[in-house]
Structures are given as C-alpha cells and as structure tokens.
Amino acid sequence: MDEVLDEVVPTEDLKKYEKVYHEQLSSGNITQKAQFEYAWCLVRSKYSGDIRKGLILLEELFHTDKEESKRDYLYYLAIGNARIKEYNKALQYVRGFLQIEPGNHQVHDLEVVIKRRMEKEGLVGVALTGGIVLGIAGVVGLALALAKKK
C-alpha cells in the first residue's frame, strides 16, 4: 500500500490528460471522464499544488457524478490528502468510504498505512519537542548550578 501512496505519475501522462481537460474547458463542455482522468493524474503528482488542484476536481465530481462513481472519488480524495500529509482529512474520507463498503480491504489497507504514517511522523514531532524540553532543562540546570556556585 505504501507503494500506491508514494508512486508518482509520469510527466507525459499528466500533460496528456491536462491537455484534454483544458481543451474541453475552453470549449465549455467538460466530460466527467476527462475531469476524472486529469484529477487522478494530479493527485499522483510530486507537487502538492497539483495534488490540491486534483482534490478540488475530485470534490466537484463527488457532488455532481452518479452514486456508483462516488466510491472512486472518496478513495482518491483520501489518497490525495494523505499524500500532502492532511492525514485527518484523509481518514475522514476513508471512514466515509467504509460506511458505504465496510468490508473493502483496499480501503482498510489504506487506513492502516495512513495511521502508521501519522504515528511515525507524530513521534518525530514528540521527539523534537522532547529535545527542546531537554535543551531548556539543560539551560535551567546550568543556571541553577551557576547560582549555587555564587
């Protein structure tokens, strides 16, 4: 599952589907197919700006497309948010999905990976704060020691 979250779209693919989308945009008639294909490429980009753009397109599709397609949008909304480290949002989409399809292993696997990443990156945060606390304690300790000497 980590591989699915980390793989990056080939640039030529992103450009290809971007072109189709923009052609339709200028002609004023965007098909859901073109929008989805472009959005799917965007959320697999290495740039967070692209991913955010993809998320907007997916949200729009989620609200306008038919019921049976919604699972695909929820899934990629979760993937995109996880890729830009918006883990809480990603988990909200995961939970939304699992309400519709509680037994879906693909989405369960995604949930596990997101939680593991949160934990891992959360711990890094704690360790950093811990380091600062230790640093402060050190300074305080030194100050106390100096005060005692006096």
Added chain:
Amino acid sequence: MSVGPYNYSYIFKYIIIGDMGVGKSCLLHQFTEKKFMSDCPHTIGVEFGTRIIEVSGQKIKLQIWDTAGQERFRAVTRSYYRGAAGALMVYDITRRSTYNHLSSWLTDTRNLTNPSTVIFLIGNKCDLNAARDVTYEEAKQFADENGLMFVEASAKSGENVEEAFLETAKKIYQSIQDGRLDLNAAESGVQHKPSQPGGRNTLVNDQTASKDSCSC
C-alpha cells in the same frame, strides 16, 4: 541468515490486466497471502502486492501492480504497463466476453511494454468447470498463435496460481541469462541488486578489510 529488506538479487515488475470481475485481485491475493478472498469488491485504480520467490537459487522480489478492470480506469492504468517485465493477462473461463476482449488487452500490452516482456495468459475460475464458456483447447490455440504462456487456474482453490507467477519469473530470468533482456534498459522492468547471495557479508568484509589495511 538474516532476512533483511535487501535479501534478494532482482526485482521484477509485473502487471495484472483483464476485464472487470475476472478475478485479478483474487489471484494476487491468493499468490501473496495464500488465501481466497471471497468477497472481493471492484478494485479502484490500482493495487499493489509483493512477494519474494526463488528461481535457480536466486531470490527475486516480485512487485505486482494489479489494475482495475472497469472501463473508466482503462486509459490511466496504461501508465502502469511501462517497464513491466511480466504481464499476467486474465480472463474468466465462464464468461466468453472476457475471452473475446483478450486481443484488445494484448494490443495494449504489446504497444506499451517492450519486446522482452513475458506475457502469461490465465484462464481463471477453472473450479467452475460446469459453467465453462471457453474451452481449454481454443484458449491454448490463441496463446500459441500469439506466443503467450498459458494455464487455466483458480484463485479459489489455488490451482496453478503459484505456477503462473513462478513460470513468468523463470522465463524472465532465462531472458536475462540468455542476454535477451538488457538490464540497463530503462524500461526492462528488472532491477539487479548488487548484493548477490552473501553479498551483504562480502560488503561488510570488504569494509573491515579496507579498515585493516588503513590501520597498517
């Protein structure tokens, strides 16, 4: 021996393709987990699975991209074909339409992979023989005419599942040995890990050796 993350000599990239509902994800699950997934929803986009196997005494890591069969994913999933060393093309022996679409899947595979890519045709659901809609003989003939390897398999019973994945790897490995597959080509779908069996130890030894010589 420690089982470290680099305890293999090669990485082979595989793709699994074919119509919706033929059992691609179930075949992958049976191969990686040795279990049958009875309630398998339609895959969204792509799934990924991995397993380390052994061919001719070499450990090989298979990285398997399992693509969604739904038509709406067809265009974008084509980007996963690039650089595949093996392609498992699956149809359902109880649904003729999935067999009839094989030529279109084959065209995509030929166009998007390289000539050395090994294509293995799998007729899945052979446990449902009573509902058979495609004979073994005609599928075998199709495979022969197109130079594909072929088995009928069952993700449910596990029959021939190992074989399909392993035979594909053997064929790829053979191509490497014969020099037909260029490891340096960007899209060969094969990565060679510098650490041969015992390679990690050799590396460590080398370091110690150079350290020793330095201190002399």
